[in-house]
Amino acid sequence: MKSIHVVAAVILDEHDNVLIARRPDDKHMGGLWEFPGGKVEAGEPVTDALSRELDEELGIQPTAWEPLIRIHHSYPDKTVLLDVWTVTAFTGHAHGREGQLVRWVSKSELSSYEFPEANKPILSAALLPNRYGITGSYNGLEELARRVTNGLDQGMDMICFRAPWLSSDEYREHLEYLIPLFSGTPLKLIVKGSLELLKEDGIDGLHLTFAQLEELDRKGWRIEREAVPDGKILIASCHNSAQLEMAARIGVTCATLSPVLATDSHPDAKPLGWEATHALLERATVPVYCLGGLGENNLNQCVQAGAQGVASIRDWWNI
Known part of the structure; x- marks a missing residue:
């Protein structure tokens, strides 16, 4: 069975706002909001994949991060590991380098945005204290x-x-x-x-x-x-x-x-x-x-x- 490893980031600014991105309309689950990230390449360290994806998608380079939650999903033809990290510091100016809409929102506003069902545990983890x-x-x-x-x-x-x-x-x-x-x-x-x-x-x-x-x-x-x-x-x-x-x-x-x-x-x-x-x-x-x-x-x-x-x-x- 095919196994896919995906990294995603809950990115926080100095005011504890969260950066979210809107999926393009022509993509699977288009129009929904998500936490930035992407696939981890074979043999690639997870934190390297995190840095690469955030640079490619947003033009930022994370400088401080910690693990948030790992979520396993099983499908008939594949398994997916969603590896989520909290990024608390970065260099660069966050913007949609691939043309996607990105937005800083307060944690209290997250519930008003529509996310894929698989993101529900990430939303919970992002809102809960440690x-x-x-x-x-x-x-x-x-x-x-x-x-x-x-x-x-x-x-x-x-x-x-x-x-x-x-x-x-x-x-x-x-x-x-x-x-x-x-x-x-x-x-x-x-x-x-x-x-x-x-x-x-x-x-x-x-x-x-x-x-x-x-x-x-x-x-x-x-x-x-x-x-x-x-x-x-x-x-x-x-x-x-x-x-x-x-x-x-x-x-x-x-x-x-x-x-x-x-x-x-x-x-x-x-x-x-x-x-x-x-x-x-x-x-x-x-x-x-x-x-x-x-x-x-x-x-x-x-x-x-x-x-x-x-x-x-x-x-x-x-x-």
Whole structure:
């Protein structure tokens, strides 16, 4: 079977805008928008292909980049590996050297442009932060608010409110106390619980347990068939390749993979280790956060392994 390796770039300027290009009308999927890139030649290093394609298409030379996501697609006659990188610095002036329309857009505007379906995971990865904080234990609402505020002040852009020791009524009470801290900001509040929470104002996303994930997949639930408001984030807890496949099937925005290392919160869970984690990330088709025994100092290692970033509890909660 024919195998094709394609490189693509999410190019950011100094204002965090993203460069996108419009496919010519006479090409396959003409009129749709895409992230610049092209085929990797046989034997060509991926970063060399990245530099070559961006020079040929846009007249720029990347000077700083890091891996974002790798997506495998299987077709009846071929397999395609889409190798996506984030470019944060470059020389030259970006323009359509092949006559294509190019445009700098803010991340908040990306959803208003039509991309090929295969680009959906890239869009998710481009919009998600590289750090995901999960709340730990606390004593009372004031301490909860203080710790969350400290995390937000430290640059934690997305936080999951996790409190399994609370009753559903208590969780709701504490959640209502947190919502104003996020209201009117770009910061994301993720919750635990039922899918109905996704429909509520003030809640940006839902983090599914692996049991919820497996149940939804068993029932044939698919996000594109459900009345989930645009822009809501759906995250799934995964521990193995089967669950990562389920997460992609139901249409999650991203997933967590755990435990990468030994963790105090789940002392009996066998850690995956970095080798197995890398192998699982290699085949994942949605953005994935590494979780379990990790902190800010592991962020680069997670990204280099193919993850969206790092998820943690203790590392930020105890600031």
